Amino acid sequence: MVPFFPDDLFTADRxxxxxxxxxxxxxxxxxxxxxxxxxxxxxxxxxxLGAADVVxxxxxxxxxxxxxxxxxxxxxxxxxxxxxxxxxxxxTVVNLGARPVFADIDPVTMTMDxxxxxxxxxxxxxxxxPAHMFSAMADMPAFTDLAARHGLRLLEDSxxxxxxxxxxxxxxxxGEAGVYSFVQVKTFxxxxxxxxxxxKDPELGRAVRMLRNHGQDGRTxxxxxxxxxxxxxxxxxxLFQLHRLPGLPARLERRAHIAAYYNARxxxxxxxxxxxxxGGRNGRCYYVYCLRARGRDELQQHLARQGVGTHVYxxxxxxxxxxxxxxxxxxxxxxxxxxxxILALPIYPHLTDTQVERIADAVCSFVPAPxxxxxx
Ligand SMILES: *Cc1c(COP(=O)(O)O)cnc(C)c1O
Numbered sequence: 596m597v598p599f600f601p602d603d604l605f606t607a608d609r610x611x612x613x614x615x616x617x618x619x620x621x622x623x624x625x626x627x628x629x630x631x632x633x634x635x636x637x638x639x640x641x642x643x644l645g646a647a648d649v650v651x652x653x654x655x656x657x658x659x660x661x662x663x664x665x666x667x668x669x670x671x672x673x674x675x676x677x678x679x680x681x682x683x684x685x686x687t688v689v690n691l692g693a694r695p696v697f698a699d700i701d702p703v704t705m706t707m708d709x710x711x712x713x714x715x716x717x718x719x720x721x722x723x724x725p726a727h728m729f730s731a732m733a734d735m736p737a738f739t740d741l742a743a744r745h746g747l748r749l750l751e752d753s754x755x756x757x758x759x760x761x762x763x764x765x766x767x768x769x770g771e772a773g774v775y776s777f778v779q780v781k782t783f784x785x786x787x788x789x790x791x792x793x794x795k796d797p798e799l800g801r802a803v804r805m806l807r808n809h810g811q812d813g814r815t816x817x818x819x820x821x822x823x824x825x826x827x828x829x830x831x832x833x834l835f836q837l838h839r840l841p842g843l844p845a846r847l848e849r850r851a852h853i854a855a856y857y858n859a860r861x862x863x864x865x866x867x868x869x870x871x872x873x874g875g876r877n878g879r880c881y882y883v884y885c886l887r888a889r890g891r892d893e894l895q896q897h898l899a900r901q902g903v904g905t906h907v908y909x910x911x912x913x914x915x916x917x918x919x920x921x922x923x924x925x926x927x928x929x930x931x932x933x934x935x936x937i938l939a940l941p942i943y944p945h946l947t948d949t950q951v952e953r954i955a956d957a958v959c960s961f962v963p964a965p966x967x968x969x970x971x
Pocket of ligand 1: 755
Protein backbone atom coordinates (compact mmCIF):
# COMPACT_ATOMS: atom_id res chain seq x y z
CA MET A 596 0.00 0.00 0.00
CA VAL A 597 1.30 3.49 -0.90
CA PRO A 598 -0.45 5.87 1.52
CA PHE A 599 -1.44 9.36 0.43
CA PHE A 600 -0.32 10.86 3.75
CA PRO A 601 2.91 9.07 4.71
CA ASP A 602 3.61 8.36 8.38
CA ASP A 603 7.39 8.48 7.92
CA LEU A 604 7.85 12.12 6.87
CA PHE A 605 10.42 12.85 9.58
CA THR A 606 11.81 9.39 10.37
CA ALA A 607 15.22 10.42 9.02
CA ASP A 608 15.23 13.51 11.26
CA ARG A 609 14.27 11.78 14.50
CA UNK A 610 17.72 11.79 16.09
CA UNK A 611 18.30 15.40 15.11
CA UNK A 612 14.94 16.37 16.59
CA UNK A 613 15.86 14.78 19.91
CA UNK A 614 19.24 16.55 19.88
CA UNK A 615 17.61 19.91 19.12
CA UNK A 616 15.05 19.41 21.87
CA UNK A 617 17.82 18.58 24.33
CA UNK A 618 19.90 21.57 23.22
CA UNK A 619 16.97 23.93 23.62
CA UNK A 620 15.65 22.37 26.80
CA UNK A 621 18.98 22.49 28.62
CA UNK A 622 20.34 25.68 27.02
CA UNK A 623 21.28 28.72 29.09
CA UNK A 624 18.62 31.11 27.76
CA UNK A 625 15.57 28.94 28.55
CA UNK A 626 13.71 30.87 25.92
CA UNK A 627 11.14 28.81 24.01
CA UNK A 628 9.34 31.36 21.87
CA UNK A 629 10.51 34.32 19.72
CA UNK A 630 14.19 33.92 20.63
CA UNK A 631 17.47 33.85 18.77
CA UNK A 632 16.57 30.79 16.68
CA UNK A 633 13.38 32.36 15.38
CA UNK A 634 15.37 35.50 14.52
CA UNK A 635 17.97 33.44 12.65
CA UNK A 636 15.29 31.48 10.80
CA UNK A 637 13.60 34.72 9.72
CA UNK A 638 16.95 36.19 8.64
CA UNK A 639 17.86 33.12 6.54
CA UNK A 640 14.50 33.12 4.76
CA UNK A 641 14.71 36.87 4.21
CA UNK A 642 18.19 36.69 2.71
CA UNK A 643 17.35 33.68 0.59
CA LEU A 644 14.32 35.46 -0.85
CA GLY A 645 15.65 38.98 -1.00
CA ALA A 646 12.55 40.12 0.94
CA ALA A 647 12.35 43.27 3.05
CA ASP A 648 11.02 41.26 5.98
CA VAL A 649 10.02 37.76 7.01
CA VAL A 650 7.94 37.31 10.16
CA UNK A 651 7.55 33.80 11.53
CA UNK A 652 4.18 33.22 13.16
CA UNK A 653 1.86 30.55 14.46
CA UNK A 654 0.28 29.38 11.16
CA UNK A 655 -0.40 30.23 7.54
CA UNK A 656 -3.95 31.14 8.52
CA UNK A 657 -2.66 33.54 11.15
CA UNK A 658 -0.25 35.03 8.59
CA UNK A 659 -3.19 35.77 6.27
CA UNK A 660 -5.26 37.19 9.11
CA UNK A 661 -2.52 39.53 10.28
CA UNK A 662 -1.86 40.76 6.75
CA UNK A 663 -5.54 41.45 6.12
CA UNK A 664 -5.64 43.21 9.50
CA UNK A 665 -2.51 45.23 8.67
CA UNK A 666 -4.17 46.22 5.38
CA UNK A 667 -7.07 47.48 7.52
CA UNK A 668 -9.65 45.12 6.10
CA UNK A 669 -12.86 45.30 8.13
CA UNK A 670 -16.64 45.70 8.01
CA UNK A 671 -17.87 47.06 4.69
CA UNK A 672 -14.82 45.83 2.77
CA UNK A 673 -14.73 43.10 0.13
CA UNK A 674 -11.84 40.78 -0.59
CA UNK A 675 -11.79 38.89 -3.90
CA UNK A 676 -10.74 35.34 -3.23
CA UNK A 677 -10.85 32.04 -5.21
CA UNK A 678 -14.04 29.96 -5.15
CA UNK A 679 -11.88 26.82 -5.13
CA UNK A 680 -9.40 26.34 -2.32
CA UNK A 681 -9.06 25.92 1.42
CA UNK A 682 -11.21 27.46 4.14
CA UNK A 683 -8.73 30.13 5.35
CA UNK A 684 -9.12 31.95 2.01
CA UNK A 685 -12.63 32.93 3.09
CA UNK A 686 -12.62 32.43 6.87
CA THR A 687 -9.84 34.97 7.51
CA VAL A 688 -11.87 37.59 5.64
CA VAL A 689 -15.16 36.80 7.42
CA ASN A 690 -13.45 36.79 10.82
CA LEU A 691 -12.37 40.41 10.27
CA GLY A 692 -15.95 41.40 9.50
CA ALA A 693 -15.37 41.78 5.76
CA ARG A 694 -16.99 39.89 2.89
CA PRO A 695 -15.23 37.36 0.67
CA VAL A 696 -16.27 37.69 -2.97
CA PHE A 697 -15.62 34.42 -4.76
CA ALA A 698 -14.09 34.35 -8.25
CA ASP A 699 -14.16 31.28 -10.47
CA ILE A 700 -10.96 29.52 -11.48
CA ASP A 701 -8.86 28.99 -14.57
CA PRO A 702 -9.69 25.46 -15.80
CA VAL A 703 -6.03 24.53 -16.37
CA THR A 704 -4.14 25.93 -13.39
CA MET A 705 -7.15 25.75 -10.98
CA THR A 706 -6.13 29.16 -9.65
CA MET A 707 -8.32 32.28 -9.53
CA ASP A 708 -9.28 33.60 -12.97
CA UNK A 709 -8.14 37.25 -13.29
CA UNK A 710 -10.89 38.06 -15.81
CA UNK A 711 -13.67 36.85 -13.53
CA UNK A 712 -11.99 38.60 -10.60
CA UNK A 713 -12.01 41.89 -12.53
CA UNK A 714 -15.75 41.61 -13.20
CA UNK A 715 -16.34 41.29 -9.43
CA UNK A 716 -14.55 44.50 -8.48
CA UNK A 717 -16.89 46.97 -6.76
CA UNK A 718 -16.38 50.26 -4.89
CA UNK A 719 -16.09 48.16 -1.72
CA UNK A 720 -13.28 45.94 -3.01
CA UNK A 721 -10.12 46.46 -0.98
CA UNK A 722 -7.88 43.44 -1.53
CA UNK A 723 -7.22 40.88 -4.24
CA UNK A 724 -6.17 37.58 -2.67
CA PRO A 725 -5.16 35.06 -5.34
CA ALA A 726 -3.79 31.72 -4.09
CA HIS A 727 -1.35 29.30 -5.63
CA MET A 728 -2.93 25.86 -5.89
CA PHE A 729 -1.60 22.29 -5.91
CA SER A 730 1.28 22.64 -8.37
CA ALA A 731 0.58 25.89 -10.19
CA MET A 732 1.12 29.49 -9.18
CA ALA A 733 -1.68 31.95 -9.88
CA ASP A 734 -1.35 34.36 -12.81
CA MET A 735 0.48 36.95 -10.73
CA PRO A 736 1.44 39.27 -13.63
CA ALA A 737 -2.29 39.62 -14.41
CA PHE A 738 -3.20 40.22 -10.75
CA THR A 739 -0.37 42.74 -10.33
CA ASP A 740 -1.73 44.63 -13.32
CA LEU A 741 -5.31 44.38 -12.06
CA ALA A 742 -4.36 45.67 -8.60
CA ALA A 743 -2.47 48.60 -10.11
CA ARG A 744 -5.27 49.55 -12.53
CA HIS A 745 -7.96 49.50 -9.83
CA GLY A 746 -5.89 50.76 -6.88
CA LEU A 747 -6.34 47.53 -4.85
CA ARG A 748 -4.09 45.87 -2.30
CA LEU A 749 -2.55 42.58 -3.46
CA LEU A 750 -2.13 39.77 -0.92
CA GLU A 751 -0.58 36.61 -2.32
CA ASP A 752 -1.60 33.36 -0.63
CA SER A 753 1.62 31.50 -1.33
CA UNK A 754 1.11 29.04 1.55
CA UNK A 755 1.72 26.04 -0.71
CA UNK A 756 4.29 27.50 -3.09
CA UNK A 757 7.41 28.19 -1.02
CA UNK A 758 10.30 27.65 -3.45
CA UNK A 759 8.18 28.25 -6.54
CA UNK A 760 9.43 30.86 -9.02
CA UNK A 761 7.41 32.62 -11.73
CA UNK A 762 9.27 34.68 -14.36
CA UNK A 763 12.28 34.84 -12.07
CA UNK A 764 10.35 36.08 -9.03
CA UNK A 765 9.76 33.84 -5.99
CA UNK A 766 6.29 32.94 -4.75
CA UNK A 767 5.49 35.29 -1.89
CA UNK A 768 7.17 38.34 -3.44
CA UNK A 769 4.63 39.00 -6.18
CA GLY A 770 2.09 40.56 -3.87
CA GLU A 771 2.74 43.35 -1.39
CA ALA A 772 3.03 40.39 0.95
CA GLY A 773 2.74 36.62 0.84
CA VAL A 774 2.50 33.79 3.35
CA TYR A 775 4.05 30.38 3.92
CA SER A 776 2.67 27.52 5.97
CA PHE A 777 4.74 24.99 7.88
CA VAL A 778 1.91 22.66 8.80
CA GLN A 779 3.08 19.05 8.46
CA VAL A 780 1.64 18.25 5.01
CA LYS A 781 3.07 21.30 3.23
CA THR A 782 6.32 21.08 1.24
CA PHE A 783 8.23 22.78 4.06
CA UNK A 784 6.06 21.15 6.69
CA UNK A 785 7.27 20.81 10.24
CA UNK A 786 6.60 19.07 13.54
CA UNK A 787 3.64 21.27 14.49
CA UNK A 788 1.90 24.48 13.50
CA UNK A 789 3.79 27.40 12.01
CA UNK A 790 3.81 29.92 9.22
CA UNK A 791 5.43 33.09 7.98
CA UNK A 792 4.62 36.44 6.44
CA UNK A 793 7.03 37.46 3.68
CA UNK A 794 6.98 40.96 2.31
CA LYS A 795 8.87 43.49 0.24
CA ASP A 796 7.21 46.29 2.25
CA PRO A 797 9.05 47.05 5.52
CA GLU A 798 5.97 48.90 6.86
CA LEU A 799 3.80 45.80 6.50
CA GLY A 800 6.56 43.75 8.11
CA ARG A 801 6.63 46.09 11.12
CA ALA A 802 2.84 46.04 11.45
CA VAL A 803 2.71 42.23 11.39
CA ARG A 804 5.58 41.97 13.91
CA MET A 805 3.47 43.99 16.33
CA LEU A 806 0.25 42.13 15.60
CA ARG A 807 2.05 38.81 16.21
CA ASN A 808 2.60 39.64 19.89
CA HIS A 809 -0.45 41.62 21.02
CA GLY A 810 0.60 44.91 19.49
CA GLN A 811 3.90 45.21 21.40
CA ASP A 812 6.95 46.63 19.64
CA GLY A 813 9.45 44.07 20.93
CA ARG A 814 11.27 46.68 23.05
CA THR A 815 8.92 47.87 25.77
CA UNK A 816 7.04 45.07 27.43
CA UNK A 817 3.34 45.64 28.15
CA UNK A 818 3.08 48.66 25.93
CA UNK A 819 0.39 47.76 23.43
CA UNK A 820 0.41 50.05 20.40
CA UNK A 821 -2.47 48.22 18.77
CA UNK A 822 -4.83 45.31 19.31
CA UNK A 823 -3.08 42.20 18.10
CA UNK A 824 -2.95 38.44 18.37
CA UNK A 825 -0.95 35.66 19.92
CA UNK A 826 0.78 34.37 16.81
CA UNK A 827 4.24 33.82 18.26
CA UNK A 828 6.73 31.31 16.86
CA UNK A 829 8.25 28.39 18.71
CA UNK A 830 12.02 28.10 19.11
CA UNK A 831 12.03 24.32 18.65
CA UNK A 832 10.18 24.79 15.37
CA UNK A 833 12.76 27.40 14.32
CA LEU A 834 15.65 25.00 15.06
CA PHE A 835 13.96 22.16 13.20
CA GLN A 836 13.14 24.34 10.19
CA LEU A 837 16.72 25.67 10.12
CA HIS A 838 17.88 22.06 10.05
CA ARG A 839 15.47 21.19 7.21
CA LEU A 840 15.94 24.37 5.13
CA PRO A 841 19.12 23.37 3.23
CA GLY A 842 17.42 20.17 2.01
CA LEU A 843 14.29 21.92 0.73
CA PRO A 844 15.49 22.59 -2.84
CA ALA A 845 16.41 18.92 -3.33
CA ARG A 846 13.05 17.78 -1.97
CA LEU A 847 11.21 20.20 -4.27
CA GLU A 848 13.34 18.98 -7.17
CA ARG A 849 12.39 15.38 -6.43
CA ARG A 850 8.70 16.36 -6.37
CA ALA A 851 9.07 18.13 -9.73
CA HIS A 852 10.83 15.06 -11.14
CA ILE A 853 8.00 12.76 -10.02
CA ALA A 854 5.43 15.16 -11.49
CA ALA A 855 7.26 15.24 -14.84
CA TYR A 856 7.25 11.44 -14.91
CA TYR A 857 3.52 11.29 -14.09
CA ASN A 858 2.78 13.88 -16.78
CA ALA A 859 4.70 11.91 -19.41
CA ARG A 860 2.74 8.77 -18.48
CA UNK A 861 -0.67 10.48 -18.31
CA UNK A 862 -0.54 12.80 -21.31
CA UNK A 863 -1.65 9.97 -23.65
CA UNK A 864 -4.71 9.18 -21.46
CA UNK A 865 -7.16 11.76 -22.86
CA UNK A 866 -9.25 8.91 -24.35
CA UNK A 867 -9.65 7.52 -20.82
CA UNK A 868 -10.89 10.91 -19.63
CA UNK A 869 -7.70 11.63 -17.68
CA UNK A 870 -5.96 14.98 -17.89
CA UNK A 871 -2.67 15.71 -16.07
CA UNK A 872 -1.96 19.15 -14.55
CA UNK A 873 0.10 21.70 -16.51
CA GLY A 874 3.79 20.70 -16.53
CA GLY A 875 7.07 22.54 -16.79
CA ARG A 876 8.91 24.56 -14.18
CA ASN A 877 8.04 28.24 -14.57
CA GLY A 878 5.35 29.14 -12.02
CA ARG A 879 5.21 25.58 -10.72
CA CYS A 880 5.75 24.17 -7.25
CA TYR A 881 4.75 20.56 -6.83
CA TYR A 882 3.00 20.47 -3.46
CA VAL A 883 0.03 18.35 -4.53
CA TYR A 884 -0.24 16.51 -7.85
CA CYS A 885 -3.87 16.76 -8.99
CA LEU A 886 -5.07 15.16 -12.17
CA ARG A 887 -8.56 15.49 -13.53
CA ALA A 888 -10.63 12.43 -14.37
CA ARG A 889 -14.09 12.17 -15.86
CA GLY A 890 -14.87 9.10 -13.72
CA ARG A 891 -13.04 10.44 -10.67
CA ASP A 892 -14.76 8.33 -8.01
CA GLU A 893 -14.29 5.13 -10.05
CA LEU A 894 -10.62 6.00 -10.61
CA GLN A 895 -10.20 6.57 -6.88
CA GLN A 896 -11.75 3.16 -6.11
CA HIS A 897 -9.64 1.51 -8.81
CA LEU A 898 -6.47 3.00 -7.31
CA ALA A 899 -7.49 1.95 -3.79
CA ARG A 900 -7.88 -1.64 -5.04
CA GLN A 901 -4.36 -1.37 -6.49
CA GLY A 902 -3.01 -0.17 -3.13
CA VAL A 903 -2.63 3.50 -4.04
CA GLY A 904 -3.94 6.10 -1.59
CA THR A 905 -5.39 9.28 -3.10
CA HIS A 906 -7.15 12.39 -1.82
CA VAL A 907 -9.81 14.77 -3.08
CA TYR A 908 -8.83 18.46 -2.78
CA UNK A 909 -11.51 19.93 -2.59
CA UNK A 910 -14.81 18.07 -2.64
CA UNK A 911 -16.82 21.29 -3.00
CA UNK A 912 -16.17 24.92 -3.88
CA UNK A 913 -15.86 27.33 -0.95
CA UNK A 914 -19.16 29.17 -1.63
CA UNK A 915 -20.90 25.77 -1.52
CA UNK A 916 -19.67 25.14 2.01
CA UNK A 917 -22.36 25.65 4.67
CA UNK A 918 -20.02 28.02 6.53
CA UNK A 919 -19.78 30.44 3.60
CA UNK A 920 -23.20 30.01 2.01
CA UNK A 921 -24.42 33.26 3.59
CA UNK A 922 -21.81 35.36 1.79
CA UNK A 923 -21.94 33.47 -1.51
CA UNK A 924 -23.56 35.14 -4.48
CA UNK A 925 -23.01 34.07 -8.07
CA UNK A 926 -22.00 30.89 -9.82
CA UNK A 927 -18.69 29.15 -10.26
CA UNK A 928 -19.14 26.46 -12.90
CA UNK A 929 -15.41 25.74 -13.35
CA UNK A 930 -14.86 25.36 -9.62
CA UNK A 931 -17.90 23.04 -9.46
CA UNK A 932 -16.54 20.86 -12.26
CA UNK A 933 -13.05 20.78 -10.73
CA UNK A 934 -14.46 19.58 -7.40
CA UNK A 935 -16.08 16.66 -9.23
CA UNK A 936 -13.08 15.71 -11.38
CA ILE A 937 -10.02 16.34 -9.29
CA LEU A 938 -7.89 13.62 -7.70
CA ALA A 939 -4.51 13.95 -5.97
CA LEU A 940 -1.84 11.24 -6.21
CA PRO A 941 1.06 10.71 -3.78
CA ILE A 942 4.06 12.90 -4.69
CA TYR A 943 6.20 13.15 -1.52
CA PRO A 944 9.94 13.19 -2.12
CA HIS A 945 10.80 9.90 -0.40
CA LEU A 946 8.59 7.83 -2.73
CA THR A 947 10.85 5.34 -4.46
CA ASP A 948 11.04 5.15 -8.26
CA THR A 949 9.37 1.74 -8.04
CA GLN A 950 6.46 3.18 -6.08
CA VAL A 951 6.13 6.07 -8.53
CA GLU A 952 6.04 3.63 -11.46
CA ARG A 953 3.48 1.47 -9.65
CA ILE A 954 1.23 4.47 -9.07
CA ALA A 955 1.49 5.50 -12.73
CA ASP A 956 0.83 1.91 -13.89
CA ALA A 957 -2.27 1.80 -11.69
CA VAL A 958 -3.62 5.03 -13.21
CA CYS A 959 -2.86 3.86 -16.77
CA SER A 960 -4.71 0.57 -16.20
CA PHE A 961 -7.96 2.39 -15.38
CA VAL A 962 -10.77 1.71 -17.82
CA PRO A 963 -13.58 4.23 -17.35
CA ALA A 964 -17.24 3.38 -17.81
CA PRO A 965 -18.44 4.66 -21.19
CA UNK A 966 -19.80 8.20 -20.99
CA UNK A 967 -23.62 8.21 -21.17
CA UNK A 968 -24.84 8.61 -24.77
CA UNK A 969 -24.99 12.18 -25.96
CA UNK A 970 -22.91 13.72 -23.16
CA UNK A 971 -19.54 13.76 -24.91
C1 LIG B 1 -2.43 25.40 4.19
C2 LIG B 1 -2.97 26.64 3.59
C3 LIG B 1 -3.26 27.78 4.35
C4 LIG B 1 -3.23 27.80 5.84
O1 LIG B 1 -2.06 27.41 6.43
P1 LIG B 1 -2.11 26.79 7.93
O2 LIG B 1 -0.67 26.80 8.34
O3 LIG B 1 -2.69 25.42 7.81
O4 LIG B 1 -2.93 27.69 8.75
C5 LIG B 1 -3.70 28.91 3.69
N1 LIG B 1 -3.83 28.94 2.36
C6 LIG B 1 -3.56 27.87 1.59
C7 LIG B 1 -3.71 27.96 0.10
C8 LIG B 1 -3.15 26.68 2.18
O5 LIG B 1 -2.96 25.60 1.42
